[in-house]
Amino acid sequence: MKSPQERMNYIIKKLNIAKKSGGYYFWKIIWRYYQIKYLISIPSSTEIGENFNIVHYGNIVINNAVKVGNNVSVAQGVTLGLAFGGKKQGCPQIGDNVYIGANSTIVGNVVIGKNSFIAPNTFINFDVPENSLVIGSPGIIHKRH
Secondary structure (H helix, E strand, O other), X not given: OOOHHHHHHHHHHHHHHHHHHOOHHHHHHHHHHXXXXXXXXXXXXXXXXXXXXXXXXXXXXXXXXXXXXXXXXXXXXXXXXXXXXOOOOEOOEEOOOOXXXXXXXXXXXXXXXXXXXXXXXXXXXXXXXXXXXXXXXXXXXXXXX
């Protein structure tokens, strides 16, 4: 393992396996160490699908109530967080095959549809349909084909 991203991705895979088969507390301690070292805050209780990928490490924050699908990639500075009030109170659900660009923020009880691309520096507090490209702050949805 050469890069911090590769280390974190490896530990996430091991932690997910350990949740089902044993050794969870060992990997939780290892996970916590690397969270502090690489400035990544993803609680071990977060539901993360297979092949989760940290593209660039640093300043990644994911709330423990967020649900992340399979084949999701996040870059540095991404925040997936809780909205405390309003119509969209809660945490996001990220579909399969989603890329979330650097410094993007997704908050509230929103659903990001599968096969979507969230451009860097995008703010989202609304549902995103499948196969979409979202750009800007506030985000604007562009349908992909």
